[in-house]
Amino acid sequence: MRLHRLLTCLPFALLLALPPAHAIDASTAVSSPVEDTGTLAAAPYRIDIPADWNGELVMLVHGFEPVGVPRTSPWPANEATPVFLSQGYAVAQSGFATQGWAVRDGIADTERLRAHFVQRHGLPRRSWLVGFSMGGGIAVASLEQQPAQYDGALSLCGANVPGAVLAEELFTTLVAFDTLFPGAAGVPDGGLSGPGATALGQMEVMNAVAAALPGNADAAATLARHLQVPVEAVPGIVSLHALVFNDVRRRAGGMPVDNTRTVYVGLGDDAAFNAAAPRHAGDAAAMAYAATAPALNGQLRKPLVIQYNAGDPTITPRWQAIYAGLVRPGEGVIAPRVLPDAGEGHCGFSPQQIGEAFRTLTAWVVSGKRPGGE
Known part of the structure; x- marks a missing residue:
């Protein structure tokens, strides 16, 4: 299954909690399914509550949505969503106030929506975060920053990378192309890493790169x-x-990497590469700003389950190892459980795989036993 609104290889493929209106009893079922849609602080949202609601809430966090993609109303x-509704969970999801690398908006808008849910529909027995791709990083950041509001989180195919590291990784890609393919046709003076490239569209960058690669097979293999x-x-x-870095640069109001x-x-x-590499x-x-998009420190106080895809070209093995390297268990810090890879490509999980990963999280919380016996 290919989930929409995820960070894909395109075109490849805070509010504190409001006082609750009432506490939900897990045995209380709504008489019929509830669909609550609207806008909160410029962010479209939707809430779905099944008739057999189990009293628990899943905050479902979507991935990267390119700027300018038409939006559907209601969200x-x-x-x-059916993976969770079919198991009796209420599901709330924000579209975020802005498109693009909207990590800071995503954290704030997700918390704002959770508080709205509590005010309008009552305080759930348990609340969970589930995020895909960019939304996976938002889920991890939200769990770190707001541990009192959630029982645990699941990050699937997540960009679980601190903002400063992400900006460095993205920029290194652009510098590498400029250095290995100097003067490539279709690229402004200064290369993809220079300010002139911010005006290029994603297709223009992709076409320029595709045209350059055959001219230097060794450099293409190195990249x-x-x-x-x-x-x-x-x-x-x-x-x-390039698309994500330029959006971060625009949001940051300047060059986010030195x-x-x-x-x-x-x-x-x-030696030759460093001598030729453009410097900024x-x-x-x-x-x-970049360091807060997202700010991640590995200081988890609640359970986190992470799962990646096999052969993911977007969240590659080097990126997958970054968050685990931040975690220093002890003094109340909980190490995340990283499940074996599943599915193929980027966010290519089946509904069954999503359900299994989520059950790993809920069983951990309910039993108090970390999965895997570690």
Whole structure:
């Protein structure tokens, strides 16, 4: 199943809780299904409550939505919604106030919607976060920042990467292309890493990269190894990285990365690469913004389950290892449970796989026993 509104290889493929109106008794069922849609602080939302509601709430967090993609009103249900409704869970999902790398909006809008749910529909017995791709990172950040509001979180195919690290990774891709393919046709002076490239659309970047690769097979292979994808996937990934980086740059109001002293390794001849790599000074305020999109520190106080896809060209193995490296268990900090890879591609989970991963989380919380016996 390919879930919509996820961070894909395009075109490849805070409010505190409001006082509750009443507490929900798990044995209390609504008389008929509830659909509650509308807008909160410019963010479209929807809430679905099944007739056999079990008294628990899933906050379902969507992935990257490119700026300018037409939106449907009322906000549509993510394809994963029936997985949870069929098990008796209420599901609430925000469309976020803005499109693009809307991580900060996503954290605030998700919490605002949770508080709205409590005010309008009562306080759930338990509340869960489930996020896909960019939404997976939002779910992790929300669990870190608002542990009192949630019982646990599930991040699927998640961009579980601190904002500063994400910006560095994306920018390195652009610098690598500029260095390995200098003067590529269709790229402005200054390359993809320069300010002139912010005006390029994703298709323009993808076409320019695709046209450049055949001219230097060795450089193409080097770039593919760095990105951990096949050569044929490089144009889509570079264009995706450019799309997200330029959105972060726009939101930050300046250059969110400083590579003036960065020493690059593993991109061919290290000395030659570093001598030729374009250098850009960062803007302090923009770098501070990037660090909060999202701010992740690995200080988990509630259970977190993470699962990735096999052969994901978007969230590659190097990215997958980043969040686990932040966690230092002890003093109340809980290590996340990373499940074996499932599905293929990016966010290519079946409904059954989503349900199994979620049951791993709920069983952990209910039993108090970390899955895997670790």
